[in-house]
Amino acid sequence: MNIRIRFGAQTCQQWLMAALCVLMSLAGVMPVAASKTDTTYTLSSMPIVKMRDEFNKTDAAVRSRISRETSTYIDAICKVLNNAAAYDAQAKRRIDDLKDELAKATEPQKRYELCAALYEEYSHQSFKPAFTAAQQCEQIGRKTGDYDLVAQAIIYKVEILIKGGFFREASEALATVDVARCSEAVKVNRLIAAFNLEFENGFYFPRHLFNPNLYLQRMNYYYEQTRRLVPAESWILDDMNVKMNFNKRNYAEAVRWSKQLLAKLAPSSDYYSTALGNLGYNYMGMGDYTNATCYISQSGIENIKRGAKDYAAARKIAEVAFITGDITRSYMLINVAMHNAEIFHSRYRYAEIASSYPKIDNDMYAYTQKQHTRLLVGFVVLAVVAVLLCGAIYIMVRQARMLHRQKALIEHHVESLSDKSRQIEEINVQLLEAGRIKEVVLGQLIMASANHQSAMEKLRKEVLRRLTIKDYDGLRNVFDQQRGEAFDVLYHIDQVLLMLFPDFPEHFNSLLREENRVMSRRDERFTTEMRIFALIRLGITKNDDLARSLNYSVNTIKSYKTRVLNAALYDKDEFYRRLMA
Known part of the structure; x- marks a missing residue:
């Protein structure tokens, strides 16, 4: 709904110039303080700073709920705004089609209808082409000689002049209509235009200077005139009642009339979106911001889809967003309203926006400064965290390097311990083997000793018997005949070695070339070569020890060892390694 106050023509121009200067300053870097006088020279009967302060006094839970609900409707209109370019393109195509038809039309009546249709399209988009279309309608109407067409064209001019904020010019144009020559339908349209002119004047001029309210009195006058020409249930009367109650700030009554009006209008009608907006503005006056945003948003969406630029929904939702604390979208929407005013070329819209823009811009500036401070603090904190992180x-x-060195040292110690463990295991194996060898050797020594003792006892008895009978010659034979296992040292050695290394002959021969392999004779278990190297396997490695053990000379031992090594498949070191394995 359009809410304005009227100045004189010269005062109005001065005021608008001042407003434009303010708006130009808003585009710069310096913030403009919000006006402290919301009730003196203002285009809005709803002081949004005061309304915001009252809203902030309500319970926090209530504020949160309302902000959440209004945000949903703001989201809806913002989503449609994102596609505004596509809707504008559709409107342009409609206008281009009408222009093409107008260029081809020759019949005055048809040309008038096309110019009227062009006016309807332009009246929502741009002041100048809409006014030109209305003038063309008037020219064509005068050529036809049908005064109703002329009067209606003048009413078109009045409507667009009101939208542009040219109230004096609108009043002058309306005065040129010869009411006596008009049909009843055109008279009704003239009364509606006159009523709307007084309504807009009533909010453009500081009406508190008039007591009583002259604009409301004139609206009542035109209302009574209209009542005589239209049915009592006409939606036109409902609309007039909405506006008169709005003028009186009787918002609850205006809401009642608005609902009644919407029930009579078809949703597809041109005025339906305007009625939706009026209902939302009255809810806003009541402080019901959820319903206000709901209906204003619907009104704005319908106008955006039409490709319109003259709607006030963007400004009013910006004000609701300002009141409920959504400052970023409030600033965005008020700039959309400003952009639309620039496209429409309406000083009226500029003046409307100027009443809210400084307040919203001031809050946006404070919000931006606060965000800047937060970003600065965040940056400092981030820098500190980054420094700490770099230090960490x-x-x-350093800790990783130290741990790596300690790990390498531990691995070295572990490897060293593993080597020592393997050495200990090898020693244990050797000790076990030595223990087993000792057990075998000890057992063989005990058995050999027992056999030797038995043989010696037998020899002693035989010697005593021979001495008793004085058979001295037989005594010599007795000693010569004492042969056998009990007196055969090598036999006992072979027995021990075979017990320790049962497969030694086969393994020993596997180390020699096939043609040099040695085989045991029947009367002995080991050959001399096998016996020497078996004793070496047993751990007796010195030639002197081997010679004494076998009752051989050292040279004999060396000779046998050289002979075997020459016949071996491997070199000396490998031969001994395999022998010991």
Whole structure:
């Protein structure tokens, strides 16, 4: 709904110039303080700073709920605004089609209808082409000689002049209509235009200077005139009642009339979106911001889809967003309203926006400063965190290097311990083997000793018997005949070695070339070569020890060893390694 106050023509121009200067300053870097006088020279009967302060006094839970609900409707209109270019393109195509038809039309009546249709399209988009279309309608109407067409064209001019804020010019144009020559339908349209002119004047001029309210009195006059020409249930009367109650700030009654009006209008009608907006503005006056945003948003969406630029929904939702604390979208929407006013070329819309823009811009500036401060603090905190993080990374790298060195040292110690463990295991194996050898050797020594003792006892008895009978010659034979296992040292050695290394002959021969392999004779278990190297396997490695053990000379031992090594498949070191394995 359009809410304005009227100045004189010269005062109005001065005021608008001042408003434009203010708006130009808003585009710069310096913030403009919000006006402190919301009730003196203002285009809005709803002081949004005061309304915001009252809203902030309500319970926090209530504020949160309302902000959440209004945000949903703001989201809806913002989503449609994102596609505004596509809707504008559709409107342009409609206008281009009408222009093409107008260029081809020759019949005056048809040309008038096309110019009227062009006026309807332009009246929502741009002041100048809409006014030109209305003038063309008037020219064509005068050529036809049908005064109703002329009067209606003048009413078109009045409507667009009101939208542009040219109230004096609108009043002058309306005065040129010869009411006596008009049909009843055109008279009704003239009364509606006159009523709307007084309504807009009533909010453009500081009406508190008039007591009583002259604009409301004139609206009542035109209302009574209209009542005589239209049915009592006409939606036109409902609309007039909405506006008169709005003028009186009787918002609850205006809401009642608005609902009644919407029930009579078809949703597809041109005025339906305007009625939706009026209902939302009255809810806003009541402080019901949820319903206000709901209906204003619907009104704005319908106008955006039409490709319109003259709607006030963007400004009013910006004000609701300002009141409920959504400052970023409030600023965005008020700039959309400003952009639309620039496209429409309406000083009226400029003046409307100027009443809210400084307040919203001031809050946006404060919000931006606060965000800047937060970003600065965040940056400082981030820088500190980054420094601490770098320090932590440096310490972690040093710790990692230290741990790496300690790990390498531990691995070295573990490897060393593993080597020592393997050595201990090898020693244990050797000790076990030595223990087993000792057990075998000890057992063989005990058995050999027992056999030797038995043989010696037998020899002693035989010697005593021979001495008793004085058979001295037989005594010599007795000693010569004492042969056998009990007196055969090598036999006992072979027995021990075979018990320790049962497969030694086969393994020993596997180390020699096939043609040099040695085989045991029947009367002995080991050959001399096998016996020497078996004793070496047993751990007797010195030639002197081997010679004494076998009752051989050292040279004999060396000779046998050289002979075997020459016949071996491997070199000396490998031969001994395999022998010991």
